[in-house]
Amino acid sequence: MLKVTNLYKSFGSQTVLNDISFELADGEVVCLRGKSGAGKTTLIRCICNLDKADSGTISINGIESLENGRPNKAYQNTVGMVSQGFDLFPNLNVMDNITLAPVSRKLMTKDQAEKAAQALLDSLGIGDKSKSYPSRLSGGEKQRVAVARACILSPSVLFFDEPTSALDINATREVANLIGDIASRGISVVIITHDESFCDMLGARQIVIESGRIAE
Amino acid sequence: MEIIRLMPRFLEGLQLTIGLWAIVLVLSIPLAFPVAFIRSSKNKLVAGATKFYIDIMRGTPLLLQMCFIFFGLPEIGIVFERFTTAVVAFVINYTAYFAEIFRSGLKSIDKGQWEAGQMLGISKPVLFFKVILPQTIRTVIPAVTNEVTTLVKDTSLVYILGLGDLLRQGKIYANSLSSLAPFVVVGVLYFIVITIISKGCEKIEKSFNY
Amino acid sequence: MKKLTALFLSALMALSLTACGSSAPAPAPEAEDKTVVIGVDDTFAPMGFRDEAGNLVGFDIDLANELLGRLGYEAKFQVIDWSMKETELENGNIDLIWNGYTITDARKEKVNFTQPYLDNKQIIVTMADSDIAAKADLAGKTVAVQKESSAYDAVMAQADVAASLAGGEPVQFDTNTDAFMDVEAGRSDAIVVDEVLARYYIKLRGEEQYKVLAEDFGSEEYGIGVRKADTEFLAEIDAELTEMINDGTFAEIKGRWFAE
Structure with a gap:
């Protein structure tokens, strides 16, 4: 289970993540939606330890992402990424x-x-x-x-960054099948996308990010 | 006919040319990698000093650098033999050029690959030697080939030290025979050597095809 | 070709007792081990250059070996780039500049010269059958010189002669060899050239083919360059040079390398 609590992150004076908290069950699929610049990519980069949040905690199955302020190796094994x-x-x-x-x-x-x-x-x-x-x-x-x-x-959680960008409808459907297949093995999947119809196709929970906050 | 009898003289010159070429490559290419890294270092002082060194090497003529080492350094008690001077001057000069080539090669590798490696928990040395370095080598081969063949021709600058390289041998016999034939022979020899080297580099480039 | 080989052989014999350390390292002080390092440009035939076997030979080489040998020194020849000769001398890499070294006022400020030992005139050479007999006959003719050479300067210095030439100035070639060949091909009528070089080429190519005019375009002199500090050494060399001129050795060595 992925658990994100009170995550803050800013670049200079610009606050990119503003008190983000959510949970994700094993084998659950969730879509992170929002305009570009809303903070989706920063959020998953923080969860993947590619960027460091200013405050807040992230854990997977009880293992914290940081250990004494440094990336935790045991945690790193639990996340996987399919970048754009x-x-x-x-x-x-x-x-x-x-x-x-x-x-x-x-x-x-x-x-x-x-x-x-x-x-x-x-x-x-x-x-x-x-x-x-x-x-x-x-x-x-x-x-x-x-x-x-x-x-x-x-991994326990697999992240996809814009997996359907520039794909036609048939190819998009195939990706949806692929993700369903992964989730059925008990792996949680987080997808960054701005394609609402793709989220519907997956029947996944949606988290919409607006200006660094979770909307809806 | 005297040209044929003079072949051993030209080959002596060629030997010096090729010898210097090989020594310079063997020393400067391995040296250039650490220099490229230091140049991209986050430590501003070290990176700045390295940039200064590279700028000096690229911003002044190699001939001048060689004169400085041979005629200037003895003033402060550093004396090199003629051939050693040539090696030192060429190595510090070519290291700067290679370092810049390698730096741009390393930069051209997408940052995403380092991150992908990090996500997969691959250690940095493994990632560097198995993934980044082979790609860098392939990227820089055309530029390196250029430098490597230029080096063959640049070695003729050792005339300033009185060393008898291939071109000087040509000059000597063109003057003493009052004929242009020695220059033709020298030109053909340079051409053959550079053709062989270019073909070799092409082969290496192909072996990195993926 | 046989002539050339004979020339080289005689030069070889003259050198047979001398170790030729062309790539020798920087010298030890001459006073102690009696070795004198002479800076030469091995591309300068016939003063100092290389024979087919790669040995350093030439008029200045023979002269230096003979003169220094008489004084009890061993002559060592160090190839240098001619443009760096005074620096090499000052740095102590070499002890003498001795290779067709023209005496000029500018150089006198940097080095001491011995007495002049060879005249180098800018002479006029034509083919043997040419009807040019004097400078005045050059009017309207094509005259060949080496590019940026002292020959070119010498001709241009005599503005009226230069203006009288076809084209208003000499035709310039990359090398003296090219200029000579142009005369042989009949495209140019005469060549103005360093006498020292010309005599050597003429000797190589056959003296009967050419005619050297009595008039010339001025002359310069060759001397031996010695470090300013080495005044005693300079006197020693000067005295021995006089001796060699008087006893005929100088003329004998000169005869080996130059056409009359």
Whole structure:
């Protein structure tokens, strides 16, 4: 369970997050909506420890995001991110993109990691792409690789930043299916989007952010 | 015909040219990486000092730097041999150029990759050597190739130290034979060497294809 | 070609007893080990240059070996860039500048010169069958010189002669070799050139082909450059130079390198 309490963050004189609190159950899907500049991205960057909030607490399953003011490693393992540009490593093929983290962190042997990665790719419908380089993949395939790369570390919460930007209706539906699939494995999903119809398609709870505050 | 008999002389010159070229590359490329990092350091003093060094190296002629090291430094008791002077001057000069190339290469790598690595809990050294560095190398190869071939031609500046590089050998025999043929031979030799080096760099570039 | 080889062989023999330390490091003080380091430009034929085997040879090389040998010194030759010669001398990298070193007032302020040992005139050379016999005959003719050379300056200094030439000034070439070839090709009628260089080229290419006019465009003199502080050494060299001129050794060495 993700729990965000009284989060504040400002850049200079501009308050970007103003007393944000919410909770998210295991396997729940939530859409973060709002205009650009409303603070959505800053919020999930803070939850992911990519930015530091000025005050407030964040915890997942009781593990705090910070430990003595520094990012908590145990916490970091519980969050995963599929960013807007996916940020795949272009010099590594799909398999190496997915296995680099578990193998270099000695969480799995190379063999175990490759088996797990292949299973993930198969379940995401891109089992035949393991040797491809990212530049050879379509946008949708890259997204799935990014999902697999995050999921191999078994996160509790997975964040998506604008997963449907520039997608047509069919592709959007596929992403919705993919997210439903992830949630059904008990992983909570937080989606930044300004696409209301996509939220409806997911049937997800919506949190609307306006000027750094939660509206509705 | 005398040109054929003179080939050993030209090859001696070529040996000095290639030797200097190789020593300078082997020293300056590894040195340039730390310099590039220090140059991008958050510590303003260190970064500023490095920028000053790079600006001096790029803002003054290499020939002048070499003269300064050979004729100027002895005034304060630092004396280098002629060949050592050439190596020192070229290495500090080319390190500055390579450092700037590497810095822009590192900068061109999307910040998102560092963050993706952080999200995945990949340690910074692993991320650097497995992900960032290979991409940087690929990005900078064309610019590095340029510098590497320019270096071959730049070595002829050692004439100021009286060192007998390939071009000087050409000059010597053009004058003593009263013929332009030695210059033609020298030009062909430079061309062959640079062609080989360019082909090598192309191969390296291809090996980084992804 | 045989002539050239013979020339080189004789030069080799002259040098056979001398170690040629062209890339030797900075010298030890000459007074102690009797080694004198001479700064030379090895691209300057025929004063100092390299033979086919890469050995340093030339008129000044022979002269220096002979003169310093007589004084009990060992001559070591250090290749330098000619533009840096006075700095190299001052820094102590070399002890003498001795390589077709023209005596000028500006240089006299930086170094001491020995007596002049060679005249370098700006002479006029034509093909042997040319009807040009004097400076006046150059009117309307095409005259070749090396670009930015002292020959060019010398011709331009005599404004009336320069103005009388075809085109109102000499035609400039990158090298003296180019200028010579243009005369041989018949495009230029005459060349104005350093006598020292000209005599050497003429000797290489065959003396019978060319004609050297009696008139010239002025002359300069070569001397040996010595550090201002080394006054005793200067006197020593000067005295021995006089001796070599008197006993005929100088003329003998000169004959090896220059056409009459």
